[in-house]
Amino acid sequence: MKILVTGGAGFIGSHLCDLLISRGEEVSVIDDLSTGSLENIAHLNSHPHFQYSVDTILNADLMDRLISECDCIVHLAAAVGVKYVLENPLSSIETNILGTETALKLANKYRKKILVASTSEVYGKHMHAPLKEDDNLIYGPPSTMRWSYAASKLVDEFTAIAYHRTKKLNTVIIRCFNTIGPRQTGMYGMVVPRFIQQALRDDPITVFGDGKQTRTFTYIEDVVQAIYRLIKCEKGAGEVVNIGGTEEISIADLAQKIRDLAGSSSEIVFIPYDKAYGKDFEDMMRRVPSVEKLKSLIDFVPDTPLDDILRRTIEYFRAKAS
Numbered sequence: 001m002k003i004l005v006t007g008g009a010g011f012i013g014s015h016l017c018d019l020l021i022s023r024g025e026e027v028s029v030i031d032d033l034s035t036g037s038l039e040n041i042a043h044l045n046s047h048p049h050f051q052y053s054v055d056t057i058l059n060a061d062l063m064d065r066l067i068s069e070c071d072c073i074v075h076l077a078a079a080v081g082v083k084y085v086l087e088n089p090l091s092s093i094e095t096n097i098l099g100t101e102t103a104l105k106l107a108n109k110y111r112k113k114i115l116v117a118s119t120s121e122v123y124g125k126h127m128h129a130p131l132k133e134d135d136n137l138i139y140g141p142p143s144t145m146r147w148s149y150a151a152s153k154l155v156d157e158f159t160a161i162a163y164h165r166t167k168k169l170n171t172v173i174i175r176c177f178n179t180i181g182p183r184q185t186g187m188y189g190m191v192v193p194r195f196i197q198q199a200l201r202d203d204p205i206t207v208f209g210d211g212k213q214t215r216t217f218t219y220i221e222d223v224v225q226a227i228y229r230l231i232k233c234e235k236g237a238g239e240v241v242n243i244g245g246t247e248e249i250s251i252a253d254l255a256q257k258i259r260d261l262a263g264s265s266s267e268i269v270f271i272p273y274d275k276a277y278g279k280d281f282e283d284m285m286r287r288v289p290s291v292e293k294l295k296s297l298i299d300f301v302p303d304t305p306l307d308d309i310l311r312r313t314i315e316y317f318r319a320k321a322s
């Protein structure tokens with residue numbers, strides 16, 4: 001099977017390429033390297049089943065050729081990360097809405113199955129857990145740009161569902177929760193790589209807000225395993241599926257845990273949201289997925305314990321720094 005991975009030089013994309021190649025699949029990547037890196041896929045370059053194009057998913061002619069040549073698309077390319085989206089509000093919306101529209105239109109033209117990456121951000125300001133795929137979604141106003149990421153991904157979801165309902169296209173929407181592991185960069189506001197790099201330097205670990213907001217964290221290997229099974233799964237067309245871990249932790253406790261596991265002497269400091277992200281920033285206070293649907297579709301749920309994930313990720317950053 002030949003699989004086109006958009007955003008394949010990114011964090012999730014490059015790990016997915018590794019898994020696909022290890023399973024004997026052919027892989028084609030398109031990535032504009034805006035947040036990804038050729039270093040993430042350098043080890044695959046000479047593999048006979050691997051090819052990549054450095055270009056944007058907004059290049060419809062190239063996307064037409066790449067999609068015509070593949071059997072299935074995993075559409076991961078997007079403007080990602082709260083910090084990145086706040087700093088690049090317009091291009092983020094263009095990439096996330098127009099880029100996905102291009103991918104879906106061409107998937108339909110050539111009748112190819114497409115998995116579209118969405119995010120737990122689409123749930124918005126819920127306080128209950130676990131979050132189920134058919135829950136209502138609660139957002140703040142458009143003047144609070146943070147919600148543009150969620151809203152743009154929600155438009156992607158509506159578009160994918162509309163293609164399924166009107167054209168019978170095989171679309172599967174994957175709502176990924178915070179995914180962590182080696183190769184994730186802390187440059188665009190991702191909390192775990194940022195905390196680990198601060199801890200390894202014995203710099204202050206900077207918690208935004210009061211640290212009482214909670215999250216679950218999913219190991220990258222579990223996420224790509226779930227995506228691979230969804231590629232192969234014959235069920236799930238037109239569905240939204242959560243992919244996430246279920247071990248909930250507050251961000252203040254996460255900072256403490258990372259400091260302890262890294263053997264660091266960093267102090268933990270709390271920075272008000274407006275100092276970190278500017279005024280009008282709102283956070284999501286809780287985000288825990290229901291994984292019932294995922295289990296029913298692929299008989300697999302992410303279950304790597306948080307301590308193990310953090311240990312492996314700390315080792316990665318320690319080796320990278322030395």
Ligand SMILES: NC(=O)c1ccc[n+]([C@@H]2O[C@H](COP(=O)([O-])OP(=O)(O)OC[C@H]3O[C@@H](n4cnc5c(N)ncnc54)[C@H](O)[C@@H]3O)[C@@H](O)[C@H]2O)c1
Pocket residue numbers: 006007008009010011012013030031032033034035036037055056057058075076077078079080095099117118119120175176177178179180
């Ligand atoms: N990592 C997470 O915790 C998480 C959580 C929820 C959803 N997601 C979703 O998973 C997907 C992958 O995220 P990631 O964490 O690997 O981030 P990432 O930034 O590492 O990967 C995104 C990739 O897309 C590429 N890209 C961006 N705009 C592009 C364009 N116009 N043309 C071509 N390539 C482009 C980037 O260069 C990058 O390599 C995204 O769609 C994201 O919204 C990730």
